[in-house]
Amino acid sequence: MHIISWNVNGVRASVKKGLIDIIHDSKADIYCLQETKAQDDQVQEALEELKGYKIYSNSATKKGYSGVAILSNNEPIAVTVDMGIEEHDDEGRVICAEYADFFLVNVYVPNSGAGLKRLEYRSTWDNAFKNYLKNLQNKKPIIVTGDFNVAHSAIDLKNDKSNYNKTSGYTQTEIDGLDGILSIGLKDTFRELHPDTVKYSFWSMRFNARKNNAGWRIDYFLVSEKLLPKVKDAIIDNDTFGSDHCPVELILK
Numbered sequence: 001m002h003i004i005s006w007n008v009n010g011v012r013a014s015v016k017k018g019l020i021d022i023i024h025d026s027k028a029d030i031y032c033l034q035e036t037k038a039q040d041d042q043v044q045e046a047l048e049e050l051k052g053y054k055i056y057s058n059s060a061t062k063k064g065y066s067g068v069a070i071l072s073n074n075e076p077i078a079v080t081v082d083m084g085i086e087e088h089d090d091e092g093r094v095i096c097a098e099y100a101d102f103f104l105v106n107v108y109v110p111n112s113g114a115g116l117k118r119l120e121y122r123s124t125w126d127n128a129f130k131n132y133l134k135n136l137q138n139k140k141p142i143i144v145t146g147d148f149n150v151a152h153s154a155i156d157l158k159n160d161k162s163n164y165n166k167t168s169g170y171t172q173t174e175i176d177g178l179d180g181i182l183s184i185g186l187k188d189t190f191r192e193l194h195p196d197t198v199k200y201s202f203w204s205m206r207f208n209a210r211k212n213n214a215g216w217r218i219d220y221f222l223v224s225e226k227l228l229p230k231v232k233d234a235i236i237d238n239d240t241f242g243s244d245h246c247p248v249e250l251i252l253k
Contacts, residue, residue, distance in 0.1 A: 001252040004028040004237075005106065005145040007202075007219060007245035011036040011069070012046045017242035020049050028249075029073050030097075034108040034147045036067035043069055058082065060092035067092040068106050068146070074099075083132040088125055096136065102227065103136045107146035112168040119173055122149075126177030134184045141224035144186065147202075147245065148220050150174040152188065155198060156217040169218060186222040189234035189250060199236045202245045210244075221250040 004026055008014035011033060023031050036043050036057065043057040050071065057069035058081035070079070076097035082089035097104045107129070112119040136142050151170050154160040163170045182188065190197075200215025209215060221234055235249040 032106040
């Protein structure tokens with residue numbers, strides 16, 4: 001099974017940059033999108049030329065903001081959205097598809113914002129998400145993918161010292177939040193398979209960051225420990241363009 005995840009920074013803009021062909025060419029079984037920046041009907045309309053996939057989405061109450069989608073070539077047993085917590089459920093950040101052997105959760109974790117204005121909220125969100133995942137994992141193994149908006153350790157961003165505890169995405173609070181999520185028995189597939197590889201999945205649109213590879217690894221595939229032996233590869237696809245992120249991939253035996 002081949003699963004791909006990509007923060008497309010606007011699904012309608014991404015379609016204009018060739019998203020449909022990119023998905024078709026990938027031949028992925030499941031394609032997860034984050035930051036669709038579109039309402040559910042707009043996601044369906046933007047992807048109307050996509051063949052062979054069922055489209056499931058969760059949009060924010062605020063138009064043109066956030067949003068996630070799962071595109072699956074096999075119909076899931078069930079699809080649910082949100083965590084069931086009112087304060088966290090109006091931004092379209094979580095969608096879950098249940099398959100025979102696992103739950104697949106696609107997430108767009110809140111950014112702590114300029115000046116870390118949302119850091120306290122982010123901490124609350126991370127804890128709620130951890131509990132949500134723990135409840136799912138009590139039923140069957142889980143695969144969690146998406147934009148987590150945090151570099152987990154120094155190897156995961158170009159300029160670690162100058163950003164630590166100063167920049168959104170690399171504060172101890174956010175690192176602790178991801179540690180908490182991993183603590184329920186999840187493994188970071190890319191780092192498990194490539195412990196010393198320096199590779200990034202996000203680059204600022206400023207300062208020629210992508211050209212200079214001054215990036216961050218903030219997009220992940222986490223799996224339950226039980227699924228780790230089935231992980232054949234975890235890939236960061238730096239050669240696909242069309243967003244300030246690149247796709248990340250999981251291949252299961």
